[in-house]
Amino acid sequence: MIDLRNVSKTFTLHNQGSAVIEVIRNASLHVAAGECVALTGASGAGKSTLMRMIYGNYLTQAGEIRIGGVDLVQAEPRDVIRLRREVLGYVSQFLRVVPRVPTLDVVAEPLRAVGVSADAAQARAKTLLTQLNIPERLWSLSPTTFSGGEQQRVNIARGFAHSYPAMLLDEPTASLDAANREVVLSLIEEAKARGAAIIGIFHDEAARARVCDREINVSRFTPGLAA
Amino acid sequence: MTPLLSVQGITKKYGAHIGCADVSFDLYPGEVMGIVGESGSGKSTLLGCMAGHLTPDAGKVVFDTRTDGPRDTLTMSEPERRMLGRTDWAFVHQHARDGLRMGVSAGGNVGERLMAVGERHYGDIRDKAIDWLGRVEIDADRVDDRPTTFSGGMQQRLQIARNLVTGPRLVFMDEPTGGLDVSVQARLLDLLRGLVRDMGLSAVIVTHDLAVVRLLADRLMVMKSGRVVEAGLTDQVLDDPQHAYSQLLVSSVLQV
Amino acid sequence: MTDQAYNFAYLDEQTKRMIRRAILKGLAIPGYQVPFASREMPMPYGWGTGGVQVSAAVLTPDDRFKVIDQGADDTTNAVSIRSFFQRTAGVATTTATREATVIQTRHRIPEEPLTEGQILVYQVPIPEPLRFLEPRESETRKMHSLEEYGLMHVKLYEDISRHGHIATSYAYPVKVEGRYVMDPSPIPKFDNPKLGDMAAIQLFGAGREQRIYALPPYTRVISLDFEDHPFEPSKADHPCGMCAATDSYLDELIVDDAGGRMFVCSDTDYCEARQAAGHIGKDNGGKGAA
Numbered sequence: 001m002i003d004l005r006n007v008s009k010t011f012t013l014h015n016q017g018s019a020v021i022e023v024i025r026n027a028s029l030h031v032a033a034g035e036c037v038a039l040t041g042a043s044g045a046g047k048s049t050l051m052r053m054i055y056g057n058y059l060t061q062a063g064e065i066r067i068g069g070v071d072l073v074q075a076e077p078r079d080v081i082r083l084r085r086e087v088l089g090y091v092s093q094f095l096r097v098v099p100r101v102p103t104l105d106v107v108a109e110p111l112r113a114v115g116v117s118a119d120a121a122q123a124r125a126k127t128l129l130t131q132l133n134i135p136e137r138l139w140s141l142s143p144t145t146f147s148g149g150e151q152q153r154v155n156i157a158r159g160f161a162h163s164y165p166a167m168l169l170d171e172p173t174a175s176l177d178a179a180n181r182e183v184v185l186s187l188i189e190e191a192k193a194r195g196a197a198i199i200g201i202f203h204d205e206a207a208r209a210r211v212c213d214r215e216i217n218v219s220r221f222t223p224g225l226a227a
Numbered sequence: 228m229t230p231l232l233s234v235q236g237i238t239k240k241y242g243a244h245i246g247c248a249d250v251s252f253d254l255y256p257g258e259v260m261g262i263v264g265e266s267g268s269g270k271s272t273l274l275g276c277m278a279g280h281l282t283p284d285a286g287k288v289v290f291d292t293r294t295d296g297p298r299d300t301l302t303m304s305e306p307e308r309r310m311l312g313r314t315d316w317a318f319v320h321q322h323a324r325d326g327l328r329m330g331v332s333a334g335g336n337v338g339e340r341l342m343a344v345g346e347r348h349y350g351d352i353r354d355k356a357i358d359w360l361g362r363v364e365i366d367a368d369r370v371d372d373r374p375t376t377f378s379g380g381m382q383q384r385l386q387i388a389r390n391l392v393t394g395p396r397l398v399f400m401d402e403p404t405g406g407l408d409v410s411v412q413a414r415l416l417d418l419l420r421g422l423v424r425d426m427g428l429s430a431v432i433v434t435h436d437l438a439v440v441r442l443l444a445d446r447l448m449v450m451k452s453g454r455v456v457e458a459g460l461t462d463q464v465l466d467d468p469q470h471a472y473s474q475l476l477v478s479s480v481l482q483v
Numbered sequence: 484m485t486d487q488a489y490n491f492a493y494l495d496e497q498t499k500r501m502i503r504r505a506i507l508k509g510l511a512i513p514g515y516q517v518p519f520a521s522r523e524m525p526m527p528y529g530w531g532t533g534g535v536q537v538s539a540a541v542l543t544p545d546d547r548f549k550v551i552d553q554g555a556d557d558t559t560n561a562v563s564i565r566s567f568f569q570r571t572a573g574v575a576t577t578t579a580t581r582e583a584t585v586i587q588t589r590h591r592i593p594e595e596p597l598t599e600g601q602i603l604v605y606q607v608p609i610p611e612p613l614r615f616l617e618p619r620e621s622e623t624r625k626m627h628s629l630e631e632y633g634l635m636h637v638k639l640y641e642d643i644s645r646h647g648h649i650a651t652s653y654a655y656p657v658k659v660e661g662r663y664v665m666d667p668s669p670i671p672k673f674d675n676p677k678l679g680d681m682a683a684i685q686l687f688g689a690g691r692e693q694r695i696y697a698l699p700p701y702t703r704v705i706s707l708d709f710e711d712h713p714f715e716p717s718k719a720d721h722p723c724g725m726c727a728a729t730d731s732y733l734d735e736l737i738v739d740d741a742g743g744r745m746f747v748c749s750d751t752d753y754c755e756a757r758q759a760a761g762h763i764g765k766d767n768g769g770k771g772a773a
Contacts (some may be wrong), residue, residue: 056460058463342637348711
């Protein structure tokens with residue numbers, strides 16, 4: 001489902017003496033449907049960078065990133081947009097939304113974008129928000145005013161609203177209490193069960209051990225760190 | 228899939244000075260394209276050329292018309308182009324007073340495009356105007372008030388209602404949130420986002436506000452000195468800019 | 484007696500030819516505003532300089548000339564223009580509508596239907612019907628050439644939204660032969676139905692604005708309106724106090740300090756002819772007199 005072949009990435013800092021920083025070299029990995037793979041490695045090893053490359057958020061200079069048949073490295077922007085709408089979900093560490101939009105709509109939006117009716121999308125959003133213990137009195141408010149933990153849960157609800165065949169999870173259990181952590185882990189398990197291919201970054205070792213089938217240490221793709 | 232708008236090699240010079248040079252891109256139905264750059268980068272010139280307000284020295288602006296398929300709007304007859312401007316195209320000006328008739332009531336402003344395409348039933352026109360005022364969050368009881376009595380944010384929302392009432396497929400926006408308070412900007416952005424999704428609109432938004440394009444635009448073009456220096460997915464261009472100028476632009480924004 | 488110092492009808496022949504060309508073009512394109520090189524006339528702008536130039540261009544020595552101002556033959560303006568052509572062209576004049584061959588008018592169409600062979604010349608202050616909503620001449624010209632007349636209905640829409648009905652009561656815009664939207668000069672909308680299908684030639688002259696336009700005989704002229712607010716010609720709902728006419732456009736006169744008022748025909752010739760024929764209104768010693 002998710003297939004990386006010889007992927008490389010450099011940053012060129014034009015405004016800082018055109019410094020060229022090579023961050024990923026010749027990364028290859030494969031994640032099958034129903035499989036969850038953890039990216040590991042020391043801080044700064046490039047876990048988030050690789051994740052962002054797989055999402056198309058960072059530009060990849062070389063190699064192939066195939067997701068559901070589309071090569072993200074070569075794809076036109078509109079193909080990437082469609083891929084993100086239909087196939088590839090991403091739960092980032094930070095919620096980024098238009099101020100003023102009610103939480104319920106924030107969570108329902110990915111479903112609306114794939115053509116689900118407003119009622120059905122809201123019903124699914126309510127289920128998720130309830131599961132993640134966001135009090136109903138907050139649903140009509142914009143999450144921009146919420147606490148960090150609440151925002152993170154809204155972000156997870158939004159990320160799991162649509163049943164993406166491929167998902168990227170960046171620290172999904174960080175800053176969650178035990179109960180909510182349990183909810184998130186079961187959401188991940190459900191996604192695996194329906195056949196989603198998942199790549200995640202988990203500092204939470206117990207969580208990683210529970211939901212991940214394999215670990216890939218990105219240090220081996222990191223120039224200068226690799227043995 | 229046919230692009231809704233295909234811009235090919237647009238070049239506009241002001242004497243020896245380059246307004247914009249050799250700009251090309253395709254816009255597909257439902258896509259929102261942001262164009263950013265500093266003042267004088269040529270983004271407004273480009274928008275003017277695309278919307279038919281300026282005549283470029285070279286290039287094509289091919290629009291997928293409802294009846295005849297893709298046609299170069301620059302070689303269309305003027306009546307055809309102006310008809311497009313009243314039906315399938317909309318233009319939202321930075322300053323609402325450039326896009327509104329300040330001496331005409333809110334209802335008359337919204338109704339003008341309907342009357343321009345031949346609607347002749349006062350009651351229907353008024354009902355549609357009131358419906359659209361509601362969609363842009365203006366109270367129905369303001370329908371007979373002139374825009375001069377409206378706040379800046381309301382004027383801008385009225386301008387949007389006036390433009391969208393005929394169900395256009397392509398909207399050109401020139402700094403739509405410029406000059407508005409930050410809180411008013413947020414409301415307007417939210418509104419635009421909802422309308423873009425619900426109506427399946429395609430849009431080209433020119434702005435120097437990177438926050439606006441991050442929230443509204445799927446794709447982004449960065450212009451400098453009349454040329455496109457970088458183009459791509461909005462979040463990719465903003466988070467991993469490749470060109471020296473884009474990097475400077477992104478790093479110049481104050482973080483809050 | 485003609486003042487010999489002046490050319491026939493005051494204007495020189497070159498100018499009259501130029502104006503006639505504009506008139507012919509106007510007749511060929513009904514409702515289209517033809518620019519012309521308006522001359523300085525020995526009267527101020529706003530006093531009918533456009534109408535006077537058109538009259539000068541169409542008058543021949545055999546014509547019989549009539550001038551009305553708001554329907555009246557005896558106002559200062561009407562008398563002055565009539566005597567102007569009496570002196571400069573030596574033409575016969577009349578106040579009788581049916582005897583006149585050329586009638587110059589300000590703000591009215593005579594009540595008596597005009598006939599073939601007659602010419603009605605209107606004095607026009609602002610020929611551009613779109614002007615109040617679109618100040619740019621370049622833009623209004625383009626709107627005419629492309630038939631973009633939505634704005635005209637915006638004006639009527641504003642009327643209804645403000646007054647509950649179309650309150651425009653004079654200079655009511657019309658569409659000519661399904662093509663050009665035209666300002667009929669500030670005639671009351673009561674007169675609008677007479678514009679269409681008229682047997683006489685109608686010529687419109689705007690001196691300050693330098694425009695001439697025309698309606699040839701039997702032209703289709705439609706007053707703009709909405710489906711649910713149709714055009715209605717209107718007048719004061721009274722009979723004429725002098726001649727008891729119920730079908731004519733009336734002026735309201737305040738007759739004393741106590742607020743007493745009477746309604747009389749604005750068309751003086753029509754009213755006098757009816758009185759001469761024995762029709763007497765209530766303010767003239769007739770039936771129902773106080």
